[in-house]
Amino acid sequence: MTHVPHHVEERLMVQAINLKKTYGTYVALEDVSLSVRKGEVLAIVGGSGSGKSTLLRCLNFLDPPDSGEVIVDGRQMGAALGERALRRRRADIGMVFQQFNLFPHFTVLQNLIEAPMAVRGLSRKEATARARDLLAQVGLADKEARFPSELSGGQQQRVAIARALAMEPQVMLFDEPTSALDPELVEEVLNVMRNLAAQGMTMLVVTHEMQFARDVADRIVVFDQGRIVEQGPTAEVLRNPQHPRSQAFLKRLLRTS
Known part of the structure; x- marks a missing residue:
């Protein structure tokens, strides 16, 4: 199956600016910035504990970042909004x-x-x-x-x-949605996600399903030790990763997928 390009608008739907998140002395995210346009599908990959899930939880303020900004569809997220307004915004x-x-x-x-x-x-x-x-x-x-x-x-x-x-919602975040499933059930969930992408939903997907990323993601972001070490068009990053950590990780992942 070849990648089907989505209708991606210029409008930014998600912006993360210099996000930092620590748990005690452990640094989960260090100066992470990314932006996702309306209708874009972003695949987020990286080793266990590299910060992928923490990023998603910071984006919707389930786990507020220590510093940095999150802007969704032009509107700031943050505790300063108050719990009720934040809950309404989180609903997006x-x-x-x-x-x-x-x-x-x-x-x-x-x-x-x-x-x-x-x-x-x-x-x-x-x-x-x-x-x-x-x-x-x-x-x-x-x-x-x-x-x-x-x-x-x-x-x-x-x-x-x-x-x-x-x-x-304006945006959908998926945190390894198939990792708890038996192999024969994975495809039925991925098909629902493919359909969503085809309908123009903006999606950030933490995944190890590289075939799905190849087919559906417009761009891919590679995390390592709380930082983004590489990002770019999916086909380009998978074919020719530049960063040594991306090379090692993707080589291992592509061998098993």
Whole structure:
């Protein structure tokens, strides 16, 4: 499958400027800056503990950076907004985790409608209609009355994606969304993500799925020890990485994928 270029606008959707994040003496992010345009798909790769997941958590202020700025669709994120305003702004950034983080005591449908009603102010009727559309989109229209424990891992992750989309986000962040799945379930989740990219969703994807990155990502960013060591068009970086750490990491990764 060859890479299908997306319609990428000039408008910047995500800007991270000089982000730093430490945990005690451990430096998780050191002076990280990147920008992502509307409709662009950015793949983020790097070894374990290199700062990839920390970056995503800093972008949506689940884990606020110690210093630096985050701007989403031209608007500043930050604790100075106050908790309510920050929660509303965070709703513009959908997040899908490795572990599906669904509410186990809610049905699939309830998992999708609670936040849009509470944060976006949708009526139950509006939220339900939107949830059903999204479940159809991810191929789970017949599962709305099920509980998460009754679904396979791949189905739970597709519900998690639909739940993030129910908030009508401007940007989607994916933190290794297939790493907890059995190999035969990986493709069904990646297909949902491919469709999202084709629809023009701005996406930042932490992944080890190099074929997916090749097919779908416009650009790739390589992390090492809390820093970005390389970034550029996907085909270029994969074919001819410049930095020694990128070369070593990608060589190892491409051998296993």
